Amino acid sequence: MVPIAYYLVLSALLFSIGAGAFLIKRNIITVFMSIELMLNAVNLSFVAFAYQWHAIRGQIFVFFVMVVAAAEAAVGLAIIIAVYRTRNTLNVDQIDLMKL
């Protein structure tokens, strides 16, 4: 059996990769994908903990996260399309009309 620590390390690693990509990547779609990666890292740790506790609630939580991520994708892509229509670019560096 694989110890739970392995799953947690993998989950933390995926989450860090997602957070890093969120900050580094310049294409909006890629930035959006990195949020999805972070959510899936969370799913992995939920499932691992649910297995450890022999409790179903963690797995149920994962289903809710997946559904919410899908809804978020629908809203997010709509917003990205609205931005593309007005600006003709998907580069976050050029979405800079408002600044400090």
Added chain:
Amino acid sequence: MTGTSYRELLLLALPQTVVVLAGLIALALDLSLFRNSTNRVRFSAGAAIACAGSLAAGCCILLSQTHGAIQTFQNGMLLSNPLTHLIQIALLLLAVLTILLSIDSTFTDHIGEYILLILLATAGMMFLVSTEDLLLIFVSLELLSLCLYVLTGFNKHSVHSAEAALKYFLFGGMSAAFLLFGFSYLYGLSGSTNLVRIAAATEGSVMDPLLMVAIVMTVTGFGFKVAAVPFHLWSPDAYEGAPAPAAAFIASASKVASFFIFAQVMVLGFAGTAGNAGWNVRAPGWAPLVAVVAALSLVLGNVAALAQKSVKRLLAYSAIAHAGYMLLAIVSHTQQSIAALLYYVLTYALTTIGAFGVVAVVEHQTGGDKLSDFAGLSRRAPLPSMCMLVFLLSLAGIPPLAGFFGKFYLFSAALAGTTASLSLLWLVILAVAMSAVSLYYYLQVLKRIYVEQPPADAAPIQISILSQIVLCLIAAIIILLGCAPNLLLRLIQNALNAIIA
């Protein structure tokens, strides 16, 4: 686990159901019956349905209050007690005020959708404040956030609106991921998603590395939602780009719900791991972390607001500063300071919604929200100017108004509540000093309104009777609550006593 009674569930969730139904009816009628009417008729009809729905939901809440005081469903998955009733009614009131203030606006042709989104967000907030389970907190927080992203980008003709929605969405999505990461560790540590059980399982193990990660991640996630420094970057852009009524809604109702649940998670879920943020009795835990966030918000919010040219942006930085004051109450987390927090956030929400209402009027007429657009407003629109005077002085904390008593009670609760005497004095002194700074930028706006001459070609501003009535009503409530704070405070304290007993 006990069996599920759907009747009980439906009864507990009845107010939220009524709100959602009212939104769907408004959408359906807007798309069928009022399809060929003018925008003004459509907006009035939608607002009437929304008001009727909110009123019905409010009646449901009041009726359930007379039945049995405290009910829970599935171990705290859904709660019904005097405190949730009070906050839910306040949220409904704020939603109604938002809708009434947006009747005049012309930023969209999709009126049914607009009303539905506001009511869905309201339903999300009502679920958010009536639960102590991580699962429902997450789902209702996302319901609220998704509606707010769309509302931010609702003005399809504005480049700024789409950009604001994008920034709000990206930061909001990331904050949700941080929050969930914290939640997953809390679940892992306790094997439960119930806040009370999590507190029981984690009591006394502050130095557990997993718990430390969970605390930091949870504070980060909620920090984004309440726009506290250093997680505030989205908020000035979102407020500036969003249509003024949508910005008012984000700044008022969603702030109330977010602060309530932030305090609930910290006080209930991390009950045994607070630590201490006092200068002479430091102990590790979440309180020092929140204290640092509060101090940063106070300083950066107030200082950055000094340099703003756009009034909406100025209000956004002032919102960050006010988040700092309210976090101060969470740091001291006694019963008295939680009462102070609720009083503060409710009066703050009312004031902000009024201030954004005046900004919406000016923006509608002059096409901008720059400080220069407010020049000589007192001669062009005397009544809204008077209301703006009340709102801004209340935000600054000038005595006869609600904002003064909110600050006074909050600071005294923070000082009185701590175990070692005056240990939070450093944070309170900072807050008092910073609220003196804040007076400068509020008076900057008032100077434009009352002292400067209007532009030569300026005509009197046309403002509908309804908007005038709503603005005057809000101003009257703020003066009333400043003169007789006990009206609201007693309700809050009774509700808190009832759930602790």
